[in-house]
Amino acid sequence: xxxxVDRIIKGDMRAFDDLYMKYxxxxxxxxxxxxxxxxxxxxxxxxxxxxxxLENCASGRIKEGSLPDSNIRAYLIRTARNIFxxxxxxxxxxxxxxxxxxxxxxxxxxEKQLAVDTADPNxxxxxEQVREAVWNMEAPCDELLMLRHFEKRxxxxxxSLKGYANGDVAxxxxxxxMKKLKVFVIGKFEELGL
Amino acid sequence: xxxxxxxxxxxxEMAIRERGAMERMEALDRQMAAEAAASRRRRTWITxxxxxxxxxxxCGDATLKLxxxxxxxxxxxxxxxxxxxxxxxxxxxxxxxxxxxxxxxQSTREEIREELxxxxxxxxxxxxxLNTDLQELDFMEAIGHLRQGKFFKARKELKAIAGAEGxxxxxxxxxxxxxx
Numbered sequence: 001x002x003x004x005v006d007r008i009i010k011g012d013m014r015a016f017d018d019l020y021m022k023y024x025x026x027x028x029x030x031x032x033x034x035x036x037x038x039x040x041x042x043x044x045x046x047x048x049x050x051x052x053x054l055e056n057c058a059s060g061r062i063k064e065g066s067l068p069d070s071n072i073r074a075y076l077i078r079t080a081r082n083i084f085x086x087x088x089x090x091x092x093x094x095x096x097x098x099x100x101x102x103x104x105x106x107x108x109x110x111e112k113q114l115a116v117d118t119a120d121p122n123x124x125x126x127x128e129q130v131r132e133a134v135w136n137m138e139a140p141c142d143e144l145l146m147l148r149h150f151e152k153r154x155x156x157x158x159x160s161l162k163g164y165a166n167g168d169v170a171x172x173x174x175x176x177x178m179k180k181l182k183v184f185v186i187g188k189f190e191e192l193g194l
Numbered sequence: 195x196x197x198x199x200x201x202x203x204x205x206x207e208m209a210i211r212e213r214g215a216m217e218r219m220e221a222l223d224r225q226m227a228a229e230a231a232a233s234r235r236r237r238t239w240i241t242x243x244x245x246x247x248x249x250x251x252x253c254g255d256a257t258l259k260l261x262x263x264x265x266x267x268x269x270x271x272x273x274x275x276x277x278x279x280x281x282x283x284x285x286x287x288x289x290x291x292x293x294x295x296x297x298x299x300q301s302t303r304e305e306i307r308e309e310l311x312x313x314x315x316x317x318x319x320x321x322x323x324l325n326t327d328l329q330e331l332d333f334m335e336a337i338g339h340l341r342q343g344k345f346f347k348a349r350k351e352l353k354a355i356a357g358a359e360g361x362x363x364x365x366x367x368x369x370x371x372x373x374x
Binding site for chain 2: 013016017020021024043047050051054055058120122123126127130131133134135145146149150151178181182185186
């Protein structure tokens with residue numbers, strides 16, 4: 001079976017479900033006590049730290065075998081606290097910190113995390129445009145890109161799931177969708193003068 | 195970090211993962227909420243049934259005036275009358291001798307059925323009394339199961355008694371209300 005994080009790194013999304021269901025309540029209970037955050041904000045905070053873990057798995061920052069099950073809870077709590085502190089400094093909701101987590105020093109260095117956001121004066125606005133484009137993708141691109149980049153399916157698997165002739169066709173379709181999305185977002189940046 | 199043409203693809207991939215994870219987490223939240231609600235409903239039901247049972251035992255309510263419905267037809271103290279017999283069943287139930295009580299209920303039930311097929315008297319009141327006695331035995335059996343903690347079985351039996359609209363229907367309904 002392997003530990004949960006190793007399975008997520010390999011693209012096993014059921015491990016992500018297991019991790020989420022196992023740690024949601026205990027981590028939220030601790031965060032609620034230590035930060036005083038309640039209700040929807042608490043759920044947002046937990047979502048943000050889970051996203052950070054997922055993103056760090058996807059980007060290779062967390063390596064296979066480096067985060068055993070016994071350390072997951074502590075990792076999520078530490079990450080959530082950093083997000084919470086960064087949120088206090090910026091006086092924004094925690095959801096805003098989902099994408100900037102790409103900073104290599106994250107989650108240890110909050111100052112650096114804040115500096116990340118100021119490196120590009122239009123950073124926040126650009127992120128909003130990216131999010132809007134991704135959330136408004138149309139079929140079949142939304143499903144194809146989700147299968148490729150979230151579920152980490154191979155081209156052959158996507159072809160089999162979507163009924164394409166072979167993996168090359170699926171790869172081509174995914175590539176076209178990504179290109180379309182990229183052109184749309186860059187066009188938006190230019191249109192808005194970002 | 196700057197966002198430009200060189201790294202936009204990487205940012206888009208991150209945003210796609212973010213959307214995928216958000217959708218998945220929201221679905222899991224809904225699933226967890228549904229499971230928690232179902233669990234709460236189960237707990238509430240079991241607690242209510244247990245509370246009702248405790249209430250019975252505590253109040254001695256399970257002895258439930260077992261003779262009161264048997265009297266009134268003029269045959270309550272005849273040989274065949276279950277009024278007297280139910281007294282012994284009641285004692286067995288009170289002393290938690292459930293197997294003996296059920297055996298007694300069954301044998302009495304058979305005797306009454308036999309009597310109904312070949313009645314000693316033609317008096318309609320007598321026949322009515324025998325039917326009432328049968329219903330009383332069913333009711334006592336349900337009480338026995340309730341006191342034993344066999345809530346599902348007791349509930350099923352009480353529902354049948356209530357549905358039959360006989361002499362003990364009102365009592366059965368009252369118990370069912372407490373159980374729910």
